[in-house]
Amino acid sequence: MNLPVIVGGMAGAPLRYLTDRAVQKRHDTVFPWGTFTVNVIGCLVLGFVSGAVVAGAASSQVQLLLGTGLCGALTTYSTFSYETLRLAEDGARFYAAANVVASVGAGLGAAFAGTAFTEALRT
Numbered sequence: 001m002n003l004p005v006i007v008g009g010m011a012g013a014p015l016r017y018l019t020d021r022a023v024q025k026r027h028d029t030v031f032p033w034g035t036f037t038v039n040v041i042g043c044l045v046l047g048f049v050s051g052a053v054v055a056g057a058a059s060s061q062v063q064l065l066l067g068t069g070l071c072g073a074l075t076t077y078s079t080f081s082y083e084t085l086r087l088a089e090d091g092a093r094f095y096a097a098a099n100v101v102a103s104v105g106a107g108l109g110a111a112f113a114g115t116a117f118t119e120a121l122r123t
Helices: 003-025 033-054 060-074 077-089 093-122
Strands: none
Touching: 003 033, 003 060, 033 060, 033 077, 033 093, 077 093
């Protein structure tokens, strides 16, 4: 059993739910802004943590706690997939396609930004 993963997951799951509800409540649209937000934040944090571990600024225990535990529970590929499918089935194909493109693009960009930020701190 890996305690850092469990602790990170225990923090990430409720954080995902609360963030999703708070963000979605502020947007009167069918676009799943809450899921988009938690996924992009998770990518940013994971990029930052991974970069810190590679740079030797963080331990593997920090990566387990924040990367695997927190980010694993915070982000949600299954909800992203379900919400995208629901948008398409409900006739909101533009929003479905926008969700895919924006989520993948922003997620990759956030992960890159996190690692780039960590790299910039090293120099």
